[in-house]
Amino acid sequence: MFPLDQWYVAGFSWELKDRPVARTLLNRNVVMFRTGEGVAAALEDRCCHKSLPLSCGTVERRGVRCGYHGLLFAPDGACLEVPGQERIPTKAKVKSYVLSEKDSILWIWMPREEGGQPTHEAPDYWVHRDPRYTFKGDVFHYDAPYQLIHDNLLDLSHLGYVHLKTIGGNAAVHMNAELKVEASGDQVRVLRYMPESAPPPTYLDAWPFKGKIDRWQEVEFNVSHLNIWTGGADAGTEDMRDPQRGGFHMRGFHAITPETDTTAHYMWTMASNSHPERPDVSGVVFDQTALTFEEDKVVIEAQYRNILRHPGAPQVDIHVDVGPNRARRVIERLARA
Ligand code: FES
Ligand SMILES: [Fe+2]
Structure with a gap:
C-alpha cells in the first residue's frame, strides 16, 4: 500500500533523449518519452494492440511508435495512426499519466482512481x-x-x-x-x-x-x-x-x-x-x-x-x-x- 493522489518523481529531464524509458513506479509499468516536438509524456507501458511494451518502440515527432506493428500513440495515449488501415478503432488508446516537468524533475501524478487528475501543482524545487x-x-x-x-x-x-x-x-x-x-x-x-x-x-x-x-x-x-x-x-x-x-x-x-x-x-x-x-x-x-x-x-x-x-x-x-x-x-x- 502506497500513498496515492500524490506527485512522485518518475525521473529527470535529462533521461528523456531519443529513446523511450521504461520504469516501474508503484507497481505500475510506465513508459516515458519526449516527442520530437519536445513534449514529455508518460503512458502505461503496454501497446493496446498485442501488448508489446511501448518502451520497445521508437520516439517520433508526434509520439511513440510501437515496435511490433507500428501503431503510433500521442502523449495523451490516443492512437494517431494504424499503418495500412485508414480507420483508427475507437478503443485504440493507451492509459496515460499526468507528467509535469519542472526544474529538470519529471513529476508523475499517481491517482487513487484510474484517470484521476491532480488536485494541486507539482512541487517547486x-x-x-x-x-x-x-x-x-x-x-x-x-x-x-x-x-x-x-x-x-x-x-x-x-x-x-x-x-x-x-x-x-x-x-x-x-x-x-x-x-x-x-x-x-x-x-x-x-x-x-x-x-x-x-x-x-x-x-x-x-x-x-x-x-x-x-x-x-x-x-x-x-x-x-x-x-x-x-x-x-x-x-x-x-x-x-x-x-x-x-x-x-x-x-x-x-x-x-x-x-x-x-x-x-x-x-x-x-x-x-x-x-x-x-x-x-x-x-x-x-x-x-x-x-x-x-x-x-x-x-x-x-x-x-x-x-x-x-x-x-x-x-x-x-x-x-x-x-x-x-x-x-x-x-x-x-x-x-
Ligand atoms: S503490439 Fe503494438 S502495434 Fe501490434
Ligand atoms: Fe547516508
Whole structure:
C-alpha cells in the first residue's frame, strides 16, 4: 500500500533523449518519452494492440511508435495512426499519466482512481534554478523497500559510522548533536546542529575552512521526496540556525519512489555553492555524494536481506528514531486513506 493522489518523481529531464524509458513506479509499468516536438509524456507501458511494451518502440515527432506493428500513440495515449488501415478503432488508446516537468524533475501524478487528475501543482524545487548553486544528479535502484531509505535520510546520525570517507566526521558528535523534530500536516522536519565540530573530508575538499566548523543538517520529509540542506561555516562566524547563513552549502534533493513493494528508485541531485578560491568543486562534491549514497545502498540492502532472514524479529527504537517514526506514521495514514 502506497500513498496515492500524490506527485512522485518518475525521473529527470535529462533521461528523456531519443529513446523511450521504461520504469516501474508503484507497481505500475510506465513508459516515458519526449516527442520530437519536445513534449514529455508518460503512458502505461503496454501497446493496446498485442501488448508489446511501448518502451520497445521508437520516439517520433508526434509520439511513440510501437515496435511490433507500428501503431503510433500521442502523449495523451490516443492512437494517431494504424499503418495500412485508414480507420483508427475507437478503443485504440493507451492509459496515460499526468507528467509535469519542472526544474529538470519529471513529476508523475499517481491517482487513487484510474484517470484521476491532480488536485494541486507539482512541487517547486527552486534550488535547481538558483544561480548560487550548481547541481548534478543520478538514479539509483534499491533492492529494498522505499521506507528503509526514508529511515536512513531522516536519521543522519549514521554519518559518523557509514560515511567517514566523505561527509561523516566524529561519530560521538553526530550521536550527541542537538536534535529537534517538527511535524506539520504531511511534512516532518528533523533539525540537527553541531557547533565546533571537525570538518569532514568532502567539506575540506570543497571549502577553505580555517579550523573547526559550526555544522547544520536540516531534513525536510515530504511524502514522495526529502529536501536535505546541510553545510558548515567557520566556527563562531555565522548563526547556523539562520537560513541566510553563509559558508558551504549542500542541498540534496532525494526522491524515493517505490518501484514494487520490496524495491525502490532513489532519484537524487546534489547542489552546492562554491568558494571564490575553489570555483570548480561541484564535480568533486557530486562524486563524493555519489560515493556516499553507494555506501547507504550497501547498508540498506544488507539490512533488508537480514530483515527477510529474520521475519517478524522485533527492533528496538533509540533516540535517533523519532524523525523516521513520525514519517512512517504519515505514510501509514496516507496509505490507509
Ligand atoms: S503490439 Fe503494438 S502495434 Fe501490434
Ligand atoms: Fe547516508
